[in-house]
Structure formats: C-alpha cells, structure tokens
Amino acid sequence: MALWASLVWGVPVAPTPFEKSEFMVLPDSRDIRQYLVALADGHEQARLVPLGDSAGGRPIDALLVSSSPAFLQAQRPEPGKATVMVLAAQHGNEPAGAEAVQQLARELLSGEHDGLLARLNLVLVAMANPDGRDLSRRHNANDDNTNIDYVALAAGETRLLVNALHRFDPDLVYDSHESGIWKRQLTREQGWLTDVETQFEVGNNPNIDDPLRDYTEHHLLPALIRRVTLEGLEAAPYRGEITRLGQGVARGGLGITNLRNYAALQGRVSVLIESRLDHKAGSYATPRNIAERVRKQHLALLTLLRLTADEASRLVPLTRRARTGWRSQAENGRTLWMDMRFERNPEQPELWLPLVRMTDGERRFHAFINQNRIMAGEPVTLPPAYAVTRERERMARWLHHHHIRFSTLSAPQVVRAERLLIEALLPPIERRTGVREKWRVQVASQAGSVRLGPGDLLVPMDQPLAPLAALMLDPRSVNALYQEAGWSWLAPGDFPVFPVWPTAPDVRK
C-alpha cells in the first residue's frame, strides 16, 4: 500500500479498482461507483452528487473535487477559479477516460500535482454511460447514442447531463473519447490503419460567442496540442473520422447535437479528446493495451487541467461573459448562421496525414481532400421571440429540458410575425453510413400579422440561451429539432414555429 500513499500529506488513498487489478481488468460500473463513494466519504475535498439513473437503472454521479469548501457546499462557480466538468466514456466501448478520471481524483486527493486542486473546481463524471460500460457497447441499455442527442434530448442520460451543465455551470467542458485505428473499408479493404495518439477539437460552430470562439480556437487549442506533445504524447487537431483513402477530411462536425458544440453554444469552453483505441489483433502488455490507453487519457486530462489553471485569468472572464451576453461574429452581433457546411479549402486543397500499413507497420503520409473551410449562408437577425403553435405541451416539456425560458399565452394576441413557408424539402446530398444527414429545407419568409391563441408558446430571445434556442427552433437551421427522429414536422406549407414581434408584456415570463 505504501506505493499509493501520498508523499505530500501522508494521507493514503486507496488505489482505483483498475489499479488494484494491476491494469488487467476493467471494473464494472458498481465497482467504480463504490470507489467514488469511498473517495467522497474519506475526503473533505470530495463530494459525490447523484445526477440520476441510466436507462438500465444504473446511477450516474458527479464527483466534485476541490480544496474550496464553498464550492463543495454551494456547487456554483467561484470568482477567478475555473470550474471544469469532465465527462468520461459517453461511449461505453471507449472506457479509458473513466479510468483516467478515477486515477486523477485519487492523485489530487492525495496531494499530488502541485496544488492544482486549489486552482480549479472539478466536476468529474467518471461514467457518463454506465449501461454502455457494463454491456461493453457504445450506446445505453435503450440503444440511445447520447453523444448525438443534445438537440432532441430523447435519452434520460442526456437530460441529466444537461441538468448537470446548468447545476454546476462549468467554464470548461471536457468530453473524453477513444477512436479505433481499425476501419472496415480503410483497413480490411485498403490495408491501412489510422495513426493517431491523441486528437483534440473545440466548439467550432460559427454561432458560438465570437470572442470565446476566437480564444478557444486560436489560443487554447494550439496551446493544448503543443503542451500535450511536449509531455511526450503526439497530439494533433481532430480531422474527423477517416474511413477510406482519398476521402475528404475537415474537423469535428459543426452541428450542435453533440456535447462539444451544445456546451459551447451555452458559452462554455468545450474540448473533445479522441485518443487511440488499439486494435484487438495487436499484442500488448495488458488486454487490448488498456494500461497504455489509460496513461494517454490521464496525461491529456492532467495537461488540460494545468493549462486551464494557467489560463484562468483570461478564460474565466471570457466564458462567464459569453454565458450572459452572447455576441455573434456577423454584423450587429445578434445574428445567426442557420445554414453551414464544410467545403474544400482552396488555400490548402489537400492535407497529408499519416497512416500505417497493416502488413508491415510502415508509416506513410497520404493526401486527403481538405474540406475544412466553413461556408455559411446569409445570417439571420435574431427576432424578439419565436412563437410555437403546434404540440405545445410537448414543446413546453422539451424547452424545459433545455432550461430555455418561455411563456404560455393565456389570451389571444395579434402579433407582427415573420411567417416561414416551407417551399421544398430536399433529401440529403450525400448519404453516409452511420451519419444522419440533414434534410435541406427551402423556406420563404413573409412579414405579416398572426393571431396567436391561448396555449401558444412564446420563446423570448433576450435570454442567454437565445442562440441555442433559435438554432433548434428555426426550421431554416440545419440543426433544427425537426431534423431529429420523432419530430417530423418538415412539410411544405406554413411552419408552426416562427419569429414574432409581440407586444411587450407577453415576452416576460
């Protein structure tokens, strides 16, 4: 046990279940939970907060770790100190992040890592998907992929994670994944493996608060990649999944159905890691090289935390201002791009990326079409409010799940409106397996007046979540709710959700 005892405070902290197995066995969700409970029970600097249960009835918790009693008590952001929320293993078959989080919690509670605990407040969700963990699969027990559920909020897990975002109000959200190097077409048919140690992406939707996006993209992301590389682990910007030679590569998707862009649209710094998930066929010191995979996740997470602590004086005011006063990039600062996609970058039409040949392990660079240029349509000015006139109770529940403020009309009201007429609905340009493509919607808009009835909803755009709400509500948006399963409202004709200019009193709650 002496190995695990703290050198600083002399407080021994028990090894994680994975460490106890000498890195040979991945513990199940019960063992992990027991460990988290023991950490919280045994340390004044830790507290376990239940978030709810998974579809399969397994508890999901946040372990708060901080040297600040006020944070552990109130669970709210503190001045000058960044709150970092880590979500590990949303995909159950990418487990290394969950082990890295437990290990890091143990080290911090035993006084390691140079007072980092005094500089950060941590919200550690070691198991975002305990069903997937126990069933060794990507999705939860209901077969929901929570990773792309942040618009629809169909799965209970996604809803409780969204509640946690509001409850703890983190300045930075870190979403931990692993990425397999073996791909059906690229490897089996074409003979190449991807060659990646760690890749990082940040919130990249063009509608993210402009100063926050600029800082995250041009300062924090390059600094993180540089530091992780200096620590001895190869790091690169995320190019999206490579499944075949010669395909287009860009970066992480622009959509807001994933946690990365969803959290960033709320005004948070948002970072995704994809680290290497080695192939079954290799020979390793531990099963499927799990010890090494956890080491990479641990190094990356610790580096990110150190960087965040060093950046706090810049990062914290930027994100907190973004959460209260969003500013868009375009024109008057209150405009949104509803339509956006990647296109080939004429300034750098190709990217050369390394692949490893299956037969002899030789590493070679290959040319890929570089589609990392973001093309956006005309910006749309945010209206004072959106009216919702269909399935209003269901919509009210959905808005509530997103913590979006709205009011319900108690009496009829004639309002100035921008009526949205769907003229045509075009199928996706390209269908790719495993990727849900969006319908392309041709919308004409016409100014006029509309009579709203009792029970209709008004969603005001003077709230911090306005850009997120508009991108999900407006049928012109590529991320509209109606692109999601179970919300098939898109059809030619007048659309039941549209911008309005109501008389003032009804906009308030």
Ligand SMILES: [Zn+2]
């Ligand atoms: Zn994943």
